[in-house]
Every structure is written in C-alpha cells, then in structure tokens.
Amino acid sequence: MLPVVALIVCFALPCTARQGGFTVRGRVVDALSRRPVPFAVVSVYGESGHGASADSLGVFAISGVTPGMHRLSASCMGYKDMVSDEFLVSATLPPVVLELEEDASVLAGVTVSATPLRIDKVSPVSLHLIGMGEIEKSPGGNRDISRIVRSYPGVSFSPIGYRNDLIVRGGSPSENRFFLDGIEIPNINHFATQGATGGPVSILNADFIREVQFYTGAFPADKGGALSSVLDIRLRDGNAEGNNFKATLGASEVSLSASGHVGRRTTYLFSVRQSYLQLLFKMIGLPFLPNFIDGQFKVKTRFSEHDELTVLGLAGIDDMKLNTDEEGEDAEYLLSYLPRIKQNTFTVGAAYKYYSGRNVTTVSLGYNYLYNSNLKYRDNDDSSPDNLTLDISSHERKASLRAENRTYGERWTVAEGADVYYARYDDNSFQRLYAAGGRTDRSQSAAIGMVGWGAYASARYKSSDERLTASAGLRFDGCGYSSPMARVWDNVSPTLSVSWRFVPSVALNAAVGLYHQLPPYTALGYKASDGSYANKGLRYMRVANANVGAEWNVSQAMVVSLEGFYKQYSRLPLSVADGIPLSCKGNDYGIVGNELLTSTAEGRAFGLEASLRWQKPGRFVSVASVTLYRSEFRDGSKGGAYVASAWDNRFIANVSGTYELPRNWSVGAKLSAIGGGPFTPYDVDKSSLVEAWDAQGRPYLDYSRYNTGRLDAFCQLDVRVDKNYYYRSWRLGIYVDLQNVTKSVLRQPDVLMSTGIVENPGAPVAEQRYRMKYLPQESGTLLPTIGLTVEF
Known part of the structure; x- marks a missing residue:
C-alpha cells in the first residue's frame, strides 16, 4: 500500500x-x-x-x-x-x-570503429555483455541480475518468477560460478539452496553494477569451478568528487545506498536493504513469511597511478517463518513439508593491483561464510521431541588467496596465476527418513577441513589486421579431500577458441574446452552409519564443451549470431538411493548432496541458439533469442539409453525491448516462452504409508518412471514503465513492473497429499495407510511491483 x-x-x-x-x-x-x-x-x-x-x-x-x-x-x-x-x-x-x-x-x-556492441570481446563465443541500461529497466527483471540474464540464449527460467535458479544450456543450478570484481561469491541469492546456487531473491545491489560479463561456455582459465556458466560482475567506483545518496522504496523492500570519497585517493560505495515481505505475505494469506536484510560495500584506494587496493563485502541475513494460522488445502500442503529456515552468509575480499608498463599484477584474498539452519516438526507441532523430523545446522567457510600476472603485448596477451584455499564444512543434523526397511532416524556430526590448489596460464593472439583472434588456456585443480582428488593431472582443464573475421562484419567462431568442478561440501561431509565419510570415492565433476557459431554485425547498432553447442558430462555424483544424478536436483528450498553418492553418472546437452541484439544508446535496446536443445543423463556404470534430465525443456524463446520516450519516460516489454519440463509420477503406494508420509510430509516420486511425463509449454508477458524527474541537485524515479500481464496459467501435476485419516488403524504400524487426495496445481496471477527512488 x-x-x-x-x-x-x-x-x-x-x-x-x-x-x-x-x-x-x-x-x-x-x-x-x-x-x-x-x-x-x-x-x-x-x-x-x-x-x-x-x-x-x-x-x-x-x-x-x-x-x-x-x-x-x-x-x-x-x-x-x-x-x-x-x-x-x-x-x-x-x-x-x-x-x-x-x-x-x-x-x-x-x-x-568503436561500437557499443563491442566486437573485440575476451571470448569470441558464448559471452554476453550486459550494461547498466538493461539492469535498470529490464521488464520483469526487477533489477535482479539472475532474472535479467534470462533474456539471453540458452538460459531457462522459472515461470511466474518464483525462483532465481540459473539453468544454462541444460545444466544444473549448481554448475554456475559468480565473481564480484574478481572475488568469488558462492551464491548471489537469499534463502539459498545449500549445495546449489539458487534462491528466490538476489543479494546484490544493482545500483553498484557497472557491467556484467556472462559466459555460457568457453570459460576463461582464471575462472575455475564452472560447468555451465560464469557471471563476472564488475562494480563501478565511488564518487571521487562528492557524496551522494539513493533511497529506494519497492514493493517488497526499502534500501539506502551511498557513493562518495574520503580524501583525494579513496572512494566508497555502501548499501543496506530491509525487506518487508513477511508483512505482505501475511496480508495476502501465504503460509510462509520470508524476511531478509542485506548489505554491501566497496572501498577503493589509489596509492599512486601505478597501484590500487580494493576492499569489498557482501552480507545477507535470512529468516523464513511459517504462518501456521493460514487455512486451506494449498496452505496445508506447503506447511506439511516447508521447514523453518535461517541463513547467514557473507563474503569479504581484498584485491591489490600493480600497473607496471604492459604488466598488471593482482593479488587477492577472499573469505566466504554460510550458516544454514532447517528445522521441521511433524504437523508443525514442537510440543514433543518425537515430532521432530528435520534439524540441520551447518557451516561452510572458505579462505582463498590468488596471485596473477597479465602481460599485454601488441599481438599477445599472456596471463599466469595460481590460487590456494582452505575450506571447512561442519554439519550437525537429524533427519527422519523412510526406506524399504521402514522409518529411520539418522543423526550425524561431521567436520571436514581441506586445502585446495589451482594453477593456470592463458595466451591470446590477435593478428595485425585484427581479423584473426585465438586464445588458449590450461588449468590444473586439486584438493586434499582424497587421494584421487589430489591428483592434479587427473583434473586438467585445457581450452582453445578461435575467431576469424573473414569480412569486417562477419566472423566465424569456435571453442572447445574441458572443465572441472568440486562436488558440494554437503556431499563431501556425508557420513556412513559407521562414522566414516561415505563419499570419499567422489571425484571432480567434468564436462567437455564444444561451441561453434557465426556472428554478423549488421551495423554498429545491430548484431545477429547463431551458435551450436555440445556438452558431454562425466564423473557426476549419482544418488545410490534413487539412481538420479545430483545435477538433477537443487531447484527447491533445503539442501542437496547430503546422501550416499557415486561418481558414475553421465550426461549430455546439445542445442542451437540464435540471437539478435539491437541497441542505440539513449534510444532503445532490444534482445531476442531462441534456443532449441536437449538435456539428458544416464548411469554410466550400467550404460543404456539416456533419460531426459530435470532441465530438458526442449526450447526457450525471449523477445525484450526498452524504448526511451520524450519527457524522460521509458517503456519496456518482454515476451518469454519455455517448453514444458519433464516430471516424475508419484509413488502412490509408498506415499500413502503413515510412516513414510510422516517422515517428510510430502509425496514420494516413482523413480522407476523418472521424467516420463511432461508439462505443457508456458508463455508470459512482462511490462515495465519508468518515469524520471531530473532536478538541479537530485533525481526522482518511479517505476511499475508487471510480471505475467496476460495472467498465463502454469499447470503442474496435481499434488498427492494425505488427508490425515488412517484408513486401516487396526493394521500393524508399518502397514497403516493414510487416505490420500489430489490438489490441483495451477498458478497464473499478475505480479505487480511498484518502486520509488530518490537520488541526491
């Protein structure tokens, strides 16, 4: 209101x-x-x-x-x-x-000639550059970078905007990496899924972002640990000649940010944001009440024209309570399984740069921390300890040190670097599970610490006429978790890319590479019943990636591209319990990876992308893309046919544009369409058992029929209108962002749910069953966001 x-x-x-x-x-x-x-x-x-x-x-x-x-x-x-x-x-x-x-x-x-579309990019393929204009006014994006990148080819999206899971070219949400001015960030979302990288709301303040380099393949050697995408986020510097402030009142939060300087050599940025989602959700009758606070800062000091130091930080505090006063079948179902969630996360980092002629040397130090707590009682009744079904309290910590030297020549650019880190994971948890043998109460207290290391080198060549560009890189990774993971020669990541501009406006591009990623800490810290760490046999996950395409610069304002890709996965963690790869999980609240796993899953994803970008600074920007693809997996130890993965939507299409109107008005729209995702039918027999249902409060899937069903395709239209008032010493901005203007209906499989009535109370406990019912799952409401900003 x-x-x-x-x-x-x-x-x-x-x-x-x-x-x-x-x-x-x-x-x-x-x-x-x-x-x-x-x-x-x-x-x-x-x-x-x-x-x-x-x-x-x-x-x-x-x-x-x-x-x-x-x-x-x-x-x-x-x-x-x-x-x-x-x-x-x-x-x-x-x-x-x-x-x-x-x-x-x-x-x-x-x-x-110079162009805003930047022909000369770091990577000739699978790299998209996102500027401030798109971030500020992207329809349906709500100034959230995880949502804004969905306009680009190969990126799936969560219909109706429920979550920020980044699903790129058929890969898992856990396969992405994020960097903020060169400092790694494990996750950029509030209420993060531990073991993956998704969540419903971004932590980042979009006011600070200068540019985003979004890689969907051909990752540079210095950005290790990614299998699907890299978001390299560049922040702007503070105001070196004054101090200014910006206050924002949105539909769900209020924020304050500042930019300024201290003395002649030091600039700063800082922001703090407080949500009031819990008040809005309670008013409209939702059964969960999320609340978050976040903060961000950047301080940059230039000691001289040759060296500078940047210190930055990012923090989020999350608390999601359950609104048990809500009634109705939909609320009853959500309350039956959603836990109480508390999370604290922060990243701090410092980077020192020294400019010496054609050499730039960088030394950076970073520290990441995550505390995650999930608590659940059966029927949300905490009056008895016997009702406890889930109690997880875990911490992830990582301290890393990196050094890099980059040399710029007339034809060659050469970089070499190394990094070392210490990671620690601890977990004190209780879970009530149900397996074939009946109900099981599982407790564990785990603590692992390990040292990891990496080294890389890369070289980039550009011919004298700038028509030929070639890049090559080599990276080695290892860690002390186990002997197989310590063998760096088993985790070598070579990359090669070539771009040939055979006429000034048209280029042919190709890239191949091999990339590795460490399994999540939740998997590495899982213990067997005898107290030993059960997943010591896991290895670094691997993907071989090939890309080939063409790019046509129609004019300085328009570029058209066509690109094909193929990804072959190996050594993926496979769940022993259900036979499903860990990479097919991670798009829901909670934790993934805390189970018995083997590195035997294989996968593949392949497709074709077409995109058009048309931009005239100060007038309009338009992005259109179409992706046709497949994403599949199988158990490599058994062979057999590939099965559709959880991210196999088959096609994605986006058309978006923002136009600047007279008198400082602007209007934008985005039309998005996505193919229906696969789904797995429920195991009705298992779900109806009283012991099984009480253990997790939601139905069980029939993994013998994994992803044999498929949802309908979905399409939605988002619209945004902005108005700015510019005064002598301040600015006033107003925006209205409407998601799903057409009220398109997203239809999902009807949910199987217990009525709470035991049909055979006289049977043995292990054989008692609940009477079950189905709840229709349809959603398609208009989601309006209204915002006000004052900058002075």
Whole structure:
C-alpha cells in the first residue's frame, strides 16, 4: 500500500525537470600505465558534434548533456577508439574515467570503429555483455541480475518468477560460478539452496553494477569451478568528487545506498536493504513469511597511478517463518513439508593491483561464510521431541588467496596465476527418513577441513589486421579431500577458441574446452552409519564443451549470431538411493548432496541458439533469442539409453525491448516462452504409508518412471514503465513492473497429499495407510511491483 501512495504523490508533482542538461566530467587515462592521455577527443556516443577535447592532464567536460542513459566515445592518436560502458547522466553522476588501449600497429587495410556492441570481446563465443541500461529497466527483471540474464540464449527460467535458479544450456543450478570484481561469491541469492546456487531473491545491489560479463561456455582459465556458466560482475567506483545518496522504496523492500570519497585517493560505495515481505505475505494469506536484510560495500584506494587496493563485502541475513494460522488445502500442503529456515552468509575480499608498463599484477584474498539452519516438526507441532523430523545446522567457510600476472603485448596477451584455499564444512543434523526397511532416524556430526590448489596460464593472439583472434588456456585443480582428488593431472582443464573475421562484419567462431568442478561440501561431509565419510570415492565433476557459431554485425547498432553447442558430462555424483544424478536436483528450498553418492553418472546437452541484439544508446535496446536443445543423463556404470534430465525443456524463446520516450519516460516489454519440463509420477503406494508420509510430509516420486511425463509449454508477458524527474541537485524515479500481464496459467501435476485419516488403524504400524487426495496445481496471477527512488 505504501508504494502505491508514494506513486500517486509522485505523479502529482509538477514536472520541473532541469532544463539545459548536465555537465559530464571525467578524465582519459592509459588502460595499462594509468597515466593521463592528453588532448583526446571525447564525445557523447550517437550525438555528432556534442563533445570536447581533454586538456594536457586528460581532463574533459561536456556541457548540455541530456539526462538519461548515455555512453561516451573517445579517440586519440596512437590509441584504439573506444566506447564506454553505459552510465546515467544526472546531478549525481561522478566523474567518468575512460581507459584507452595503445595501438602501435598499422592496420592492414581494415578500419575498426568503436561500437557499443563491442566486437573485440575476451571470448569470441558464448559471452554476453550486459550494461547498466538493461539492469535498470529490464521488464520483469526487477533489477535482479539472475532474472535479467534470462533474456539471453540458452538460459531457462522459472515461470511466474518464483525462483532465481540459473539453468544454462541444460545444466544444473549448481554448475554456475559468480565473481564480484574478481572475488568469488558462492551464491548471489537469499534463502539459498545449500549445495546449489539458487534462491528466490538476489543479494546484490544493482545500483553498484557497472557491467556484467556472462559466459555460457568457453570459460576463461582464471575462472575455475564452472560447468555451465560464469557471471563476472564488475562494480563501478565511488564518487571521487562528492557524496551522494539513493533511497529506494519497492514493493517488497526499502534500501539506502551511498557513493562518495574520503580524501583525494579513496572512494566508497555502501548499501543496506530491509525487506518487508513477511508483512505482505501475511496480508495476502501465504503460509510462509520470508524476511531478509542485506548489505554491501566497496572501498577503493589509489596509492599512486601505478597501484590500487580494493576492499569489498557482501552480507545477507535470512529468516523464513511459517504462518501456521493460514487455512486451506494449498496452505496445508506447503506447511506439511516447508521447514523453518535461517541463513547467514557473507563474503569479504581484498584485491591489490600493480600497473607496471604492459604488466598488471593482482593479488587477492577472499573469505566466504554460510550458516544454514532447517528445522521441521511433524504437523508443525514442537510440543514433543518425537515430532521432530528435520534439524540441520551447518557451516561452510572458505579462505582463498590468488596471485596473477597479465602481460599485454601488441599481438599477445599472456596471463599466469595460481590460487590456494582452505575450506571447512561442519554439519550437525537429524533427519527422519523412510526406506524399504521402514522409518529411520539418522543423526550425524561431521567436520571436514581441506586445502585446495589451482594453477593456470592463458595466451591470446590477435593478428595485425585484427581479423584473426585465438586464445588458449590450461588449468590444473586439486584438493586434499582424497587421494584421487589430489591428483592434479587427473583434473586438467585445457581450452582453445578461435575467431576469424573473414569480412569486417562477419566472423566465424569456435571453442572447445574441458572443465572441472568440486562436488558440494554437503556431499563431501556425508557420513556412513559407521562414522566414516561415505563419499570419499567422489571425484571432480567434468564436462567437455564444444561451441561453434557465426556472428554478423549488421551495423554498429545491430548484431545477429547463431551458435551450436555440445556438452558431454562425466564423473557426476549419482544418488545410490534413487539412481538420479545430483545435477538433477537443487531447484527447491533445503539442501542437496547430503546422501550416499557415486561418481558414475553421465550426461549430455546439445542445442542451437540464435540471437539478435539491437541497441542505440539513449534510444532503445532490444534482445531476442531462441534456443532449441536437449538435456539428458544416464548411469554410466550400467550404460543404456539416456533419460531426459530435470532441465530438458526442449526450447526457450525471449523477445525484450526498452524504448526511451520524450519527457524522460521509458517503456519496456518482454515476451518469454519455455517448453514444458519433464516430471516424475508419484509413488502412490509408498506415499500413502503413515510412516513414510510422516517422515517428510510430502509425496514420494516413482523413480522407476523418472521424467516420463511432461508439462505443457508456458508463455508470459512482462511490462515495465519508468518515469524520471531530473532536478538541479537530485533525481526522482518511479517505476511499475508487471510480471505475467496476460495472467498465463502454469499447470503442474496435481499434488498427492494425505488427508490425515488412517484408513486401516487396526493394521500393524508399518502397514497403516493414510487416505490420500489430489490438489490441483495451477498458478497464473499478475505480479505487480511498484518502486520509488530518490537520488541526491
């Protein structure tokens, strides 16, 4: 209600926006030496004649720039032309730093012009660059990076926006890796699924993001541990010449962020956010009440033009209670199995960079922490200890140190680095289980600590005419968990990619690679009944990845691409209990991996992606993509036919666009469609047993018929409208984001549920059965989000 009132008040305000535009200030520096580039020509990209020349210290000022999203272009003799990242021109815009790369060569008859679509990318295939404009105004994205990347090819999505599980090219949510200014983050979501990387709400503050490099294949050698995707998130720096603040009131949370400086050499960013989802959920009658708090900061100090230190941190505190006062069959079912969840997570890191001519040396230190608690009583009655069915309390800690040197030559860029880490996992848990032999109460107290290590080297070559680009990398990984995992020669990850631009606007691209990932700590810390660690036989998971495609730069504003991919998985953990790979789990609340596993599962995913990106800075941006694919697995120890994996939706299609209208209005829409996912029928006989149902409070699946059913396809339309008011010293922004405007209905299999009535009370306890019933599972409501931001 509060955001609605604020919205009405804001639309009633007179439109007294700043006339004459704003002045954009900044400096131009050499990307390697960090020294000023004097007399460079800087202009607003796409607006001919609107620019200025830098002075002898590289400082420039462009007056009369209209408010809104813009890019700058810069050029100077002896340097390559460049186009900057997007930034929002307003009263609070800090000075812009433009980095130019030297160009000592004479191009052989080829003219390479600057473009916002950036032809010269780190990886020629499977890399997507996401700017501030998309993050700010992506329809249905709600400024959540995990949702925004769904517009790109190969990325599945959770219909109706229930969760942020990142499912890329038929891979598991546990196969992704996240980096924040080079510091690894285990998970970027609140209420995370331990052992995977998903959750319903992002922890990251989108205000801080400058650019995102999203790899869906061909991962660089320095980003180890990924099998499906890498999100390399680059943060902007704080305001070096002033202090400004931004307050946001959304449909579910309130936040405050700040950007500024301390002295002449140190800048800072910080934010804090508090949700009030628990109040809204209680008002609309939902049976669970999530609440979260998060915070983020970045401090950067430039000791000189040659060296700098960045310190950053990210923290989240989550608490999900159960609303047991709610009535109705749907609430009754959710309350029957959802646990009380508490989570604390944080990451802190520091990175020191030294610029020495053509060499850049980086040393970074990071620390990650996760505390996860799940508590559940049968019928949510904690009056008796006998009702306890789940009590898990676990911690994950990881301290890592990395050193890297990168050398930039005229034709070659070479990097070499090494990292070492210490990880510790402890778990004190109780679980009530049901197997063929009847009910089992399982308790364990586990604690493991291990040292891990890695080393990598990579080289990138670019021909004198810039038509041929080739990259090669080699990475070694190992850890002290077991003898097989310590053998680094068994976990070698070689990569090779080539791009040939046979005409200036068309390129053929190809990449192959082998990648490895450590199984989750929950699996490594699982104990057998005799107290030994039962999964010592696990090995690093492996995927061989091949990509081939073509890219056509139709113009400086439009690029069309076609890419095929093939992924072959091996050494995946397989559940001994149900014969299903661990990679087919992890898109629900709770924990995955805490069971007996063997590294015998195999899998494959293959498909074809087509995409179009059309962008004119300050006007519009549009992304369209279509993916056709298959995702399958099998038990490699038995061979046989492949079976559809949990992520085998067969097709994904997205069309999204945002258009800037006069008077600082913008409107955007996204149409998304996804094929029906496979599902497994219930084991009615097992689920109806009183002991079985009471153990987990939800039905059991019939794994002998795993994924033999398939849901209907689903399509939804999201719409977003933004309005900004720009004043002399502050900005007011209002937005309305409507998810599933068409109220499309998502139909899932009817849920099998106990009525609580025992049909044969006179039978032995092990044979007693509940009378069962089915609950229809259909959802398709319109999800509105209304937000208000004030920046000053």
